[in-house]
Amino acid sequence: MIANARMYAVTPEAEVAWQEIIARVSAEVGANLEYLAYPAPQPLEPLWRRPDLGCVFMCGYPIALQLADVIPIAAPIPDAPWAAGRAVYRSDLIVRHDAPFETLEDTFSGRVGWTVDHSHSGFNALRHHLLPYRSPERPQVYAQATGNLVTARRILDEVLAGSIDIGPLDGYWNMLIRRWKPELTAGIRTLASTEVAPMPAFVASAGADPGLVAALRAAFAAAKDQSWFPALAEPLLITGFQPMELADYALTLEWDLTAKNAGYPVPA
Template identity: 70%
Template sequence: MTFIANARMYAVAPEAEAAWQALIAHVAAEAEVALGYLPYPAPQPLEDLWRRPDLGCVQMCGYPIALRIADVVPLAAPIPALPWAGGRAVYRSDLIVRADSPFRTLEDSFGHRVGWTVSHSHSGFNALRHHLLPHWRARGGPLYAEAKGDLVTARRILDSVLDGSIDIGPLDAFWHALIARYRPELTSGIRVLEATDLAPMPAFVAAPGLPPDAVARLREAFAAAVSRPWFPKLGEALLVAGFAPVDQASFATTLAWDREAVAAGYPLPA
């Protein structure tokens, strides 16, 4: 079997995907693991990709890893080269509105329209729900007049805020930083009202069929990447400061947030 690589989650533009492909190629070469890069553009469902038996090095959100919607072996997670990450493999969601929105606080957006991506997304669903939960408890009921779900992608959240079909939505802050780098014209029309708490960063994963020795070598190669001569250029292009080792337990925070919201009777951000 030929194992595949993919960086769809953070392939925000062709330039970014090319950089991810080059980075994965360097890591795989050092690990002596043969991988074939498979483009997998939106709107193809990520959950179908994650369930493939030939995953060798594919980006996956930590919440579905914790939910076990696919049987995978976590390898390593990027450390965002952004001040809010503090040198750790963490991320957050930016709650975005149009730049010309009258909203100045999160509470100003209540009674309007919120959007979310898919229910197995951390940045586009679980983090938003966790952030809204205290407000929902205080109000004792729905915060928004309308909640538009199943928007699927971060790009659709961005576009929906810009075109006015939703008034506020959650945007993966690492994705936000990358799209601002490669397509600044798309982010010039939005601003961030608030950001959610930090949570474990999405990781590169493999299928259980990847031999254990190959898994071990990939983990070692990711850990060593920051010290390699090829890394600075690609790290700068991808806003990555290095990689941290991860396992299934690394993503427990996402499940804790899920359980808290469900136990409170708040299954959907609304």
Template identity: 60%
Template sequence: MTRFIANARMYSVTPEVEESWKVLLGNVLAMAGADFDYVPYPAPKPLEVLWEREDLGCVFMCGYPIAFQLSEVIPIAAPIPSASWSQGKPLYRSDLIVRKDSPFQRIEDTFGHRIGWTVEHSHSGFNALRYHLLAYRRPERPTLYGEVHGNLITARGILDKVLAGEIDVGPLDAYWHDLIRAHRPDLTDGIRVIGSTDLAPIPSFVAAPGLPPETIGKLRSAFSAAHRQPWFAPLGQTLRLAGFAPVELSDFERTLAWDREARAQGYAMIA
């Protein structure tokens, strides 16, 4: 009999934050009557390998690969960030960051300089940024940047490269940014946000197709009710969470629409 796993790697910005995720997931799983093993999967291990596992029971996955079905998974529930920009919905955006001491004030100021992105299957680190840049391309200016540094893997990779002065601008998942700013302000004191992308569906907890539908239904109900439980408030404060919302595959269609638009305009890769 399959023993299913849980994991919150995408938003485990520090070991202490991951411990809070473990506690929260343990409470949600108990409410659902599910007994999963929390299995750590630290960066920079490739998330696409994790997402291919047949024992996924409750694991964070980015909405873009959910939408184009990089792996066959079933979305369960997505976090609702407590930040005002989420509008009380399971949405997020990408913050476009530069060094605090840089001369750049707008994204347009960075054109001709150096930009970075994480991985091609990332919404916050690639797809959202690419779609955002479409508005600035012109027939006489199809290429916006002098240098493009790709495959920086993680949001932390973007942050570190900006702080080190190795790229001039890069995208940060705004929920990840909110978490790291709350728990490691020493890492964010040296950056500024010069813009943000439009809102899109935030990463969701997903399960492999082998998880029984009855369990998936119970998990959706448990996540939806989590914010009303006495244990939620301190964890919600630590994790910058207002609660969770149940999600379906169709909820992530917006990310595919952004991909189609970029490709239709001949902008498959950031340049």
């Protein structure tokens, strides 16, 4: 079975740390997982639908939507005050550092971007955050919306280039890219952040041995107490892992339904 940490492998160095954590955890349970390199811009959906997933990062919203037949294993706990020791994350709504905006409302006459319509951090969380700002007189809060930018890095690049005025970054991804590539984030700032929601998780294919899944959940949960953990956790800005189940991602579906019932299918 395969393993992959593409979602949060923001640099080759970060990917090596993820690969080592997976190797350590899988060794604890005697699992033989082959790490598969799967760099961008290859689409994640075909990866998630493979029948041989053993430990692969997947966004919580498509987990809840059951876009692929998978079983959540565990999610990382970001080393951030807003996580409060939980496997949660938020979306940071970023603008150029030199932009004139002081509040989120200041951006509403401009251009917003989003990633893909099954992304929580790049679509669902943004849409939920914008929902209270709509009114019958203003069903759309932005003058222009650009969708299908696909990746967090593309959001970052488009904001820096001035192609969009504001866009959502996975808050944990934002932490990691600032840690590993500060030159990329020197030109942006976070104007607002969404409420927190359950973190993306490592998942296994639905056909995986239930005993293996249970063992991996337990091993990830215990990782924080292992002697090898601190040296790998520090560069990845995590404090541990939380076992996850499908039901833990129900909040993403609630946000989805609320927006659609309000007649707001896409963030615009």
